[in-house]
Amino acid sequence: MSYEPVIGLEIHAHLLTASKIFCGCSAAFGGGPNTHVCAVCLGLPGALPVLNRAAVDFAVRAGLALGCTIHETSIFARKNYFYPDLPKGYQISQYERPLATSGVVELSSGAERRCVGITRVHLEEDAGKSLHEGFPDSDRKTYLDYNRSGVGLIEIVTEPDLRSAADAAEFFSRLRAILVWLGVNDGNMEEGSLRCDANVSVRPAGADLLGTKAEVKNLNSFRFLQHALEYEIDRQIDIIREGGRVVQETRLWDANTGRTVSMRSKEQAHDYRYFPEPDLPPLFVDAARVAAIRNAMPELPDARRRRFVDEYALPDYDAGQLTQSRALADYVEATIRAGAPPKLASNWIMGELARKLKEIGVDIAAAPLEPDRLAGLVALIEQGAISGSMAKHVFEKMFASGLTAQTIVKAEGLTQIDDESAILDLVDGILTNNADAVAQYRAGKTATFGFLVGQVMKAAGGKANPKRVNALLRRALEAR
Amino acid sequence: MRATATVRDLRDQIRSGRRSAVEVCRETLTRIERLEPSLHAFNSVTTDLALARASELDAQRDRWRDAPLLGVPIALKDNLCTRGVRTTASSRMLESFVPPYNATVVERLCQAGAVVIGKTNCDEFAMGSSTENSAFGPSRNPWALDRIPGGSSGGSAVAVAARMATVALGSDTGGSIRQPAALCGVVGLKPTYGRVSRYGLLAFASSLDQIGPLTRTVYDAAVTLTVLAGADPADATSASTPASDYTAGLTGDIRGARVGVPSSLLENGVEPDVLRAFRAALETLASRGATLVDLELPHARHAIAVYYLIATAEASSNLARYDGVRYGFRAADRPAQAGRHEQTDALRTMYAQTREIGFGPEVKRRIMLGTYVLSAGYYDAYYLKAQQVRTLILRDYDRAFERADVVAMPTSPTAAFKIGERVDDPLQMYLADVFTVSANLAGLPAISVPCGFTTEGLPVGLQLTGRRFHEATLLRIADAYEREAPWHTEEPRISKEVRI
Secondary structure, eight states: OEEEEEEEEEEEEOOOOSSSSSSSSSSSOOSTTTTTTOTTTTTHHHHOOOOOOOHHHHHHHHHHHTOOOSEEEOOOOEEOOOTTOOTTTTEEESSSSOSSEEEEEEOOOOOOEEEEEEEEEEEEEEOOOOESSSSEEEETTTTTOOOOTTTTEEEEOOOSOBOOOOHHHHHHHHHHHHHHHSSSSOOOTTTTTTEEEEEEEEEEESSSSOOOEEEEEOSHHHHHHHHHHHHHHHHHHHHHTTOOOOEEEEEEETTTTEEEEEEEESSTTOOOOOOOOTTTTOEEEHHHHHHHHHHSOOOOHHHHHHHHHHHHOOOHHHHHHHHHSSSHHHHHHHHHHOOOOOHHHHHIIIIIHHHHHHHHTTGGGGSSSSHHHHHHHHHHHHSSSSSSSHHHHHHHHHHHHHOOHHHHHHHTOOBBOOEEEEEEEHHHHHHTHHHHHHHHHHTOOOOOHHHHHHHHHHTTTTOBBBHHHHHHHHHHHOOO | OOTTTOOOHHHHHHTSSOOOOHHHHHHHHHHHHHHHHHHOOEEEEEHHHHHHHHHHHHTTTHHHHOOOOTTOEEEEETTTTBBTTTTOOTOOGTTTTTOSSSHHHHHHHHHHHHHEEEEEEEGGGOSSSSSSSSSTTTOOOTTTTBOOOOOOOOHHHHHTTTSSSSSEEEESSSSSHHHHHHTTTTTEOOOOOTTTTTTTOOOOOOOOOOOEESSSHHHHHHHHHHHSSOTTTTTTTTOOOOOTTTTTTTOEEEEEEOEEGGGGGSSSSHHHHHHHHHHHHHHHHTTTTTTEEOOOOOTGGGHHHHHHHHHHHHHHHHHHGOOSSSSSSOOOOOOOSSSHHHHHHHHHHHHHHHHHSSSSEEEEEHHHHHHHHHTTTTTTIIIIIIHHHHHHHHHHHHHHHHOOOOEEESSSSSSSTTTTTTTTOOOHGGGGTTTTTTHHTTTTTTEEEEEOOOEEEEEEEEEEEEEEEEOHHHHHHHHHHHHSSSSSGOOHHHHSSOOO
């Protein structure tokens, strides 16, 4: 019998607000331990939370981008549990009435388009950090850093709509792209500003009922997510094949061993005793505020991708690649607006530029080469003023110096030999000196053509327009 | 003139230069020194800070001339955060806790020219009706030293009754300002929920807690409320409804005011002396032109049950932060052992022992009750149901206010009981709040004013409850009553004996 995995994800994303969600402390990552703290985020007696409006706006923006309904009234709730990095003994979250529900995200890789339902998007605060390692006395002590305590988060919960580890990884990557695109989250999984847990179960292929699920935590990279899910799916299938039953439990991904290990059973599960947070009034987000946020939203990746196909006649693949990030898509459009033919611009951006940026480890947003400079280079190619190989050389120079393509071409005398009579002279010379090759060509060994082209180009010092060399050489061979 | 006259007297004397703030402060401190051994109203007396503050006011008399509480000695319940001054909530858990910030009300009092003289004793975390739950021992009623002063703001009531402070702040979650005010013969005002910022008040039950003044006169309560009231950006539940000068409406004229009386509620469980004083108070109000209206509060009989579900639920969560990790009491660490599992065990033990030793029995009882109420499978039956009945209680009052401007009841069904009398019977203790909890559940303002004495010479209080944000109406009626029946001029003998 074959089995089908059923996967749903829970994603926690830090909001890129300047301050924390319920106090004025900096929400920035890092800083000396316990330097971004105050009475509120340390949970001192008598301190009260006050909601950061910017956090709400960010969450609404994310909710809208994920196709959710934004609720006019949502309610904060307390999730109660004891842990040293949770200073109040409860986390302020949303429970019965979240900010946003019922969204959908389309996955479009592969042959068919699939939809992943978004159950809910809600606001909550992060806890501090327990540092179990890295100190001389770490075998006996745990250190606590509350800089992260009270940083605003959205939790995004999907429907159990994912059917493979690869799908889950693709969805997570897509979600990350959207959040980063919106400026809501920085997408940094290493620093923990984007985190993912998964609920996984398996069932006989085609069955309606869901199997018993396990929650897998600590999936904080695309690779971990995919590996952990693959491992967990196999583990559950093995149990069922051997006649056993999957137990409902929380499991932790251990990247070192490549396995998931049991963290706590259903019986040990916390009773969080949620109840409405009495320190915060219900959150009202009226239609006008939602509309204002919607109007101020950037064009989303999907829409932009479609527009790249429609407006610039780019292939769907290119459009998809070029809309991986807002900065990249902005770069592409700026290049096109500066006069570059879209497909040529796309080739250069996905090719040379991407390679070069990767080489120096710089993001497109900080590319040393301005879009109009790249457009200038592409224009020279388009005009036939320089050859492709010359262009690569020029590109390197531009990248290093910041000079325009024109300036470099002029300074290095790189202008392509495009003059028909000049090329014809070269062609005549080569044909005369290579009578054997010409004879072979005539005898039907057309592969010799390439050799002859190479000879002409060599004689031209690489500067002849290859297209024209081709044309003139062929004409000369046919004529003789 | 006695050291602790009323706010109005003191302020005028200091303004005119007849007395200095330091003089008033010294005399107050002397009274505290003499009376404190018998009464135990205070957990801390901030002698040096108070004197420094008073001399600062004297030195800059021009700058402070118009301050409404100029030089007024104020005592703060020990669950209000004071920067640099120990704030214990009368709990062993916070015995040495010194907050790095002031509660908003403390800031406002200071801006109004007040002189904070100390922190008053109370039931631990404001949970109780007698101050017997204080980790530092009970306060004593100045009218009868073997009796409780009421609670939880008992120390505040004692301080004002025995003239150890002109004004004291308390907090009221189910009657904790009004009941001790009644039992000590002073005025106690619980404002509308949201009228006064809770920032810096150690939370007991966040949806019920409200800070308010205990004073000798209604006018003083009005002045203090004027200082305290108003929106606070640090408290999201503070109301934006504009506050006003609450002394403005104290005209003494209550002709046409409608006073509602829920007679059927008073049929059982009220001491005869209390009932007699209450009825006499109603007659006094009527004699000044008020109309008495009989009305029903059909769900009021459920108020105690509802209160002990909601208040304990919120408390169980609010008190979770006292875990020994960051501040306050921590049970001794066990010898450290290597390994994560051992560390987890050690952590659990530390939590359990810290809370076992750090909290007193009543606090632990309420945490357990509240934890149970919120637990999976019980939430709907208890917490949710209680919230529904809370709504019904609120509607009862809405309906009552269609026919009446205020609702009158005795503040407490009994006068002060003996120390130790009810400590072993929590349910009996909880009934002390039977007339006061409704105002908290409905978020309404309520005031207790002295309305006579029992045959044993113990004070009795009249409680008036008003519409949301209609403190002015409450104060006007209470003031008119006080003019006609000046019970507040009576003074406990122990207080009179200190001739300063």
